[in-house]
Amino acid sequence: MGFWSTVRTTVRRPAEQLVFAALPAEGATPLVPRQGYVRVWLSQMFLQHRSTLLADWVPAAHTRVGITAGGRTTHDYGRVLRPEPGQLTDGVRLNFALTDLVPYEGGEIEVTAVLFGLQSGNHLDVAVDVLSLVSLLPVPALPVAAKVSESARDLVVRSDGRVHLDLHQTFSADGGGGAVVSPGHLAVVLAAQRDLATADLRVVGDRLHVVRDGAVVPLAGHDFMLLRLECRTVRPDLSIPDADRAWAAAVHAWSEGDDTAADGYQRAARAAVLLSPLLCDGDRRRVVAAIAAQWQQLRDQAQGLTADAVPEGLDALVRRWSPDTTSDPITPAEAFAM
Template structure:
């Protein structure tokens, strides 16, 4: 049985008419646009109403599965598992302290289509082997939440296998399940994917007022207003956050881009033509990337070219400054405005050009200095 089937069967067997509600917070509500935004799902908080009493005997776990389009893969399934034992806490520490904001996906370009989210809050009986097994499952799945997703997809099968072993265990109590699919837009009869928080609460929907829910410091609170609200207790619940981002700030650490940039600089210091050829190859690699949005591909390509040119023009001034010269240059690269870049390339994207034509035209605009 696949993970998707497992969640589907679980939902049929276990789902009740519980509370699902978007939650008021200070997060700006953004409707995701294909090619413009990145998507990331976090488990902001999970709570078992009897957690302190049970933690010495059971372990809380949230298992999730997010399905979305990634590159040419129409429905890439990204599994994950979150829980206190991911932090390598001892049994005596469970139920103490605050554990917030587990990343359930990487920062993934939103390609449109259907995004589905499934999650289950469970409590597992703690046995001698279980902490090590859960930690291993989390570590494997956690590889999908860092760096370049395209470079880490090879662990998906291992993550699926580890999670299926975990989910097939009989030593669990299913507390709460959730599934939702986002596609299209609300005003056309679809379900828009938007940024912000939402909560799933094991409470009778007819007796619970979701208008009194608020988020403060990534925690679910209940009260008459934000200022007076207090952390919600007495219910099992999961609080999720959906992040929308216009650009990635870690692209310089993508192995391929970083390698090509510094190869271009090295060659360009002795032969500008050779360096220019390498940096053009780096820019083309950016436009072929599945890890970046249309908008960010343009910004990253322009940023790599800008750093290459600045490094060469300042090579004389930077002699002897090894180890200190990079910081302010990096800041300038990251400061390239994604909103401004989007305004410059929006007419091209609106024409629905294929990737090859679009990349060629954008590279031409960068070479002519029309995109900065």
């Protein structure tokens, strides 16, 4: 039996649909392609029954997030999540980042998540530990994520049918009629719709709650997963490693009086920003504009500047100049003419 056949057999409830709710953030608006960033989180995973007569169980999850642009997969993340072995006691464990913060180019974001019970102390416990560590390695290569996901599928299939819940959803740009890329939460609950009203679900403090007898209380009595789509129009950290190194070299060369080398390095910093896959159009403009403004000040020797007074990191450079730019794409000719 295949992986998804196993999942569907395990969680099937005849003639009943499970509870699924999209809970948008307050004031949420769709993210415009090429004008912002997206990141996917697993906010909470919960098992109704933690103990049986023969074993103790802890919640674990296997997730897969694929992001496409121009019809091809640009990012593929496979994660295996579980409490740390030393944290199997009562506690609050929230907000597992499933992806990096990446520019949204207008393609599809496909999210798959499986909640399963993990029996502490058996051989599967060890296997999950290994997969958890591997899935956290900072490797962007798609084959690595695919291998982690494949291994996790095999693990879940062998986990004695303890799959509790699965979720699959695909987001796209506004205007297509489906789920849009917009900030908010997704909740899937192992309960029939007749037993739990979707309209009564709330998110409070990154945890799923429900309205009961006029009070908002944490949801209990059902297995569930709560995911979150984070959307931003401005990247909070604008440091780009290659560009940072080039700009630092420009400042050093300028302080040594080598204007030719300094000019070459600052142009290299602008080029690195233009080529960076970490930035959307608006932030690309902001960073290049900040480099240009600081470079002009260095050339003019304004206010008797010393090297110590010049920010070497681009994030600090943008904060200093706070350039007000549009979200339009910036061409190389425009970037180097500033």
